[in-house]
Amino acid sequence: MGRKTSKSIIDGRNISIRFIMLLTLMIIVILLVEFLILQSLLAQGENLAPASSENIEAGKRIYMKKCQYCHGVDGEGDGPASAFLDPPPRDLTRARYKIISTGSGELPTDQDIFNVISNGIPDTSMPAWSSLKEKEKWQTVLYVKTLAERFDWYKQIKKVPEIVKIANPPHATKESIERGREIYMKKLECWKCHGESGRGDGPSAIKLTDEWEHPIKAANLTKPWKFKIGSAQKDIYRTIITGIAGTPMPAFLTGNTEEELWDLTNYVTSLGIKNRPQKTTVLRPLFIPGNLTEDLEDPLWNGIEAREFTLFGQILLAPKLYTPSINEIYVKSIYNDKEIAFLIEWDDANQSSPGTTEEGDVIYADALAIQFPSQIPETPESPRPFFLMGNPTLPVNLWLWNSDSNTFMEANAEGVNRKKFQSEKNSDIKGKVAYKQGQYKLLVKRNLTTSDKTDDIQMEYNKFIPIAFFVWDGHNGETESKMAVSTWHYLFLEKKETGRNVLYSILAILFTIIAEIIFVKRIRRNAISTQ
Amino acid sequence: MKTDKLSQIFLLVVAAFLVLKYVIHPRIPSSLLYFYMMIVIFAVFIYIISDTKLLQDFLNPIKSIIIKNEDPLIEERNKEARMLIFGLLPLAVAVFTYINLSVGTKQPAELRSIHPEPPLQILFREKPLRILGLKNPLRADKKNLNKYIEEGAVVYFENCFFCHGDNLDGNGHFAEALNPRPADFTDPGSISQLQESYLFWRISKGGQGLPAEGTPWNSAMPSWENVLTEEDIWKVIIYIYESTGMEPRRWEEKPLNR
Numbered sequence: 191m192g193r194k195t196s197k198s199i200i201d202g203r204n205i206s207i208r209f210i211m212l213l214t215l216m217i218i219v220i221l222l223v224e225f226l227i228l229q230s231l232l233a234q235g236e237n238l239a240p241a242s243s244e245n246i247e248a249g250k251r252i253y254m255k256k257c258q259y260c261h262g263v264d265g266e267g268d269g270p271a272s273a274f275l276d277p278p279p280r281d282l283t284r285a286r287y288k289i290i291s292t293g294s295g296e297l298p299t300d301q302d303i304f305n306v307i308s309n310g311i312p313d314t315s316m317p318a319w320s321s322l323k324e325k326e327k328w329q330t331v332l333y334v335k336t337l338a339e340r341f342d343w344y345k346q347i348k349k350v351p352e353i354v355k356i357a358n359p360p361h362a363t364k365e366s367i368e369r370g371r372e373i374y375m376k377k378l379e380c381w382k383c384h385g386e387s388g389r390g391d392g393p394s395a396i397k398l399t400d401e402w403e404h405p406i407k408a409a410n411l412t413k414p415w416k417f418k419i420g421s422a423q424k425d426i427y428r429t430i431i432t433g434i435a436g437t438p439m440p441a442f443l444t445g446n447t448e449e450e451l452w453d454l455t456n457y458v459t460s461l462g463i464k465n466r467p468q469k470t471t472v473l474r475p476l477f478i479p480g481n482l483t484e485d486l487e488d489p490l491w492n493g494i495e496a497r498e499f500t501l502f503g504q505i506l507l508a509p510k511l512y513t514p515s516i517n518e519i520y521v522k523s524i525y526n527d528k529e530i531a532f533l534i535e536w537d538d539a540n541q542s543s544p545g546t547t548e549e550g551d552v553i554y555a556d557a558l559a560i561q562f563p564s565q566i567p568e569t570p571e572s573p574r575p576f577f578l579m580g581n582p583t584l585p586v587n588l589w590l591w592n593s594d595s596n597t598f599m600e601a602n603a604e605g606v607n608r609k610k611f612q613s614e615k616n617s618d619i620k621g622k623v624a625y626k627q628g629q630y631k632l633l634v635k636r637n638l639t640t641s642d643k644t645d646d647i648q649m650e651y652n653k654f655i656p657i658a659f660f661v662w663d664g665h666n667g668e669t670e671s672k673m674a675v676s677t678w679h680y681l682f683l684e685k686k687e688t689g690r691n692v693l694y695s696i697l698a699i700l701f702t703i704i705a706e707i708i709f710v711k712r713i714r715r716n717a718i719s720t721q
Numbered sequence: 722m723k724t725d726k727l728s729q730i731f732l733l734v735v736a737a738f739l740v741l742k743y744v745i746h747p748r749i750p751s752s753l754l755y756f757y758m759m760i761v762i763f764a765v766f767i768y769i770i771s772d773t774k775l776l777q778d779f780l781n782p783i784k785s786i787i788i789k790n791e792d793p794l795i796e797e798r799n800k801e802a803r804m805l806i807f808g809l810l811p812l813a814v815a816v817f818t819y820i821n822l823s824v825g826t827k828q829p830a831e832l833r834s835i836h837p838e839p840p841l842q843i844l845f846r847e848k849p850l851r852i853l854g855l856k857n858p859l860r861a862d863k864k865n866l867n868k869y870i871e872e873g874a875v876v877y878f879e880n881c882f883f884c885h886g887d888n889l890d891g892n893g894h895f896a897e898a899l900n901p902r903p904a905d906f907t908d909p910g911s912i913s914q915l916q917e918s919y920l921f922w923r924i925s926k927g928g929q930g931l932p933a934e935g936t937p938w939n940s941a942m943p944s945w946e947n948v949l950t951e952e953d954i955w956k957v958i959i960y961i962y963e964s965t966g967m968e969p970r971r972w973e974e975k976p977l978n979r
Contacts, residue, residue: 570829
């Protein structure tokens with residue numbers, strides 16, 4: 191009997207080895223074919239849609255279906271969505287393009303327009319059109335070019351814009367970055383728009399407009415992932431030498447040596463946040479054995495990883511905010527047996543104190559709120575207050591700060607317009623705020639539990655506590671329900687229960703061993719009885 | 722191959738796990754994954770004990786290790802195998818228990834029924850509307866369909882694309898901040914499985930109008946009842962179907978299991 195079995199096992203093995211070999215071969219063949227097809231597609235590239243009238247017609251159909259709602263029927267950037275966007279959709283009739291491989295202010299190549307349609311523009315509503323096929327994109331390029339006379343004119347005078355070649359970047363040494371800083375601060379004075387730390391808070395940045403008189407912000411150089419042209423060394427170099435057409439961002443090619451321009455590039459790169467904080471659904475504060483610091487600049491904070499919370503404009507209830515100016519905040523948190531503290535950082539190019547400007551624009555206070563439900567829901571599945579400041583049956587507890595009074599206050603709300611401040615005596619939070627070079631730093635602290643059990647959130651260990659954030663930028667007309675908001679996330683204060691966990695694990699070992707013994711005993715007994 | 726039943730069954734269970742964990746999109750939350758794996762293992766178990774022959778095949782390799790063998794050489798090997806398996810098993814269980822108990826690694830599973838049963842009737846601006854059997858009144862007016870599509874598009878681009886995206890794929894420029902993410906209308910499992918009246922209900926009442934099983938209480942879908950007119954909503958519904966090339970489910974069809 192033993193022999194027979196071993197033989198059939200060997201047979202089975204042979205079969206499965208042959209089968210696996212066959213499978214591998216098939217996969218290789220499939221991959222190869224796919225690769226070849228892709229190659230041929232890529233090689234065809236530009237020829238996919240020659241400038242025939244059929245292709246332009248096809249491009250027009252796509253434009254009318256996909257693009258006109260932003261860029262307008264005639265390409266003037268006045269589609270129905272345009273009123274709600276910042277930056278607004280481009281007026282394509284003037285052929286002023288930002289992302290080009292050609293010289294300053296020049297027309298883009300077809301490939302440039304194709305790339306914009308394929309990749310979209312970061313940090314704007316211009317999406318990447320992955321839903322369009324390669325050929326359709328080329329057809330759209332043809333149609334987009336008919337919207338501006340300038341393309342036609344270039345064709346008539348047979349002008350072809352030259353492509354700007356950029357050499358390989360030199361190594362970014364410390365000295366190069368240091369020289370770049372001099373250029374940034376003194377020679378070319380980039381800081382006047384982009385600010386000393388690069389947060390777009392320079393003195394000239396306050397009332398910038400583009401060619402269409404739309405307000406425009408100087409880019410925040412600490413967040414390179416939002417760059418439109420790109421954040422690679424070569425991209426930044428290109429931005430500096432060609433500028434950005436249609437915007438106040440000038441071209442700085444003349445009067446500077448190539449070395450100086452690379453030094454500047456390296457300095458701009460060095461301004462970017464090194465490790466972009468990650469997003470999370472659950473914020474886990476760090477346990478600190480001693481007292482919690484009340485110092486915004488305590489080196490302790492450097493050792494704590496920040497988390498990003500992405501915000502969106504409050505467009506659920508009127509009055510709405512379609513174009514929030516603050517899109518993310520970074521949060522660090524610590525706790526001990528008694529207290530919890532949050533350190534929140536966000537970029538805001540203007541520190542606002544309420545009033546009216548010379549031009550008559552109303553400025554509101556900058557503000558921030560942390561929101562908790564007044565009572566922790568039993569389980570994560572239990573009903574939660576509406577994330578926009580609660581509802582009458584499930585109120586929320588708000589920890590508020592604003593730049594007007596520069597005080598911290600607690601409030602309770604049963605809806606956006608149903609907010610009640612707690613009396614000063616009842617308010618248990620305290621904190622500190624600093625504004626420096628385009629950035630707010632806010633520290634707020636409270637005891638884990640308070641005496642007011644109905645209105646104040648009582649922090650509990652090992653529970654998922656809903657948490658949300660709201661931010662207002664007073665210079666952007668943000669006040670009351672016009673605010674940047676997050677939906678609910680969780681706060682989780684971990685209390686290590688090592689003892690309990692070890693106990694349960696030992697129990698698990700015991701149970702398994704008992705089960706094993708019973709199992710083995712039974713099988714052996716059965717074997718004996720059948721013999 | 723017959724003697725290999727044990728490894729076949731083992732491979733089947735592993736394959737089921739891999740498919741559930743990595744192939745299916747969107748990702749199944751881990752608590753649900755455990756539940757599905759329990760079902761798979763239970764099904765395999767039933768399958769094995771349903772047939773004595775199969776059960777024998779299944780148990781033989783196990784028995785051959787456990788039962789003392791006459792041959793001292795084989796017995797020596799079996800003993801090692803026994804020690805290894807029966808020693809490692811409790812250890813593995815303990816480690817698994819410990820990891821599971823260390824709450825730090827967990828995050829609540831936000832199970833939600835994406836398409837909960839709609840109410841039979843809603844109040845739209847205080848006017849009762851029967852959702853059950855309700856049809857899009859504008860579809861009857863075939864002559865003006867193109868006009869409605871055009872007007873629906875304008876409604877969409879003035880109100881919805883921030884979240885649902887220009888491509889209607891749920892990737893608007895606010896989508897990154899939302900959890901749950903905005904509905905992807907281009908997903909074949911989405912609007913083509915729904916009647917237009919279902920969309921009407923969802924658009925009118927938004928995330929706050931969802932029943933308990935439909936929400937982790939976090940949907941940012943606004944309620945449009947007091948912003949858009951009844952006709953606007955029917956128009957934007959037509960636009961959503963038209964633009965994604967999908968057909969709404971009709972009332973005559975037998976309800977599928979949503």
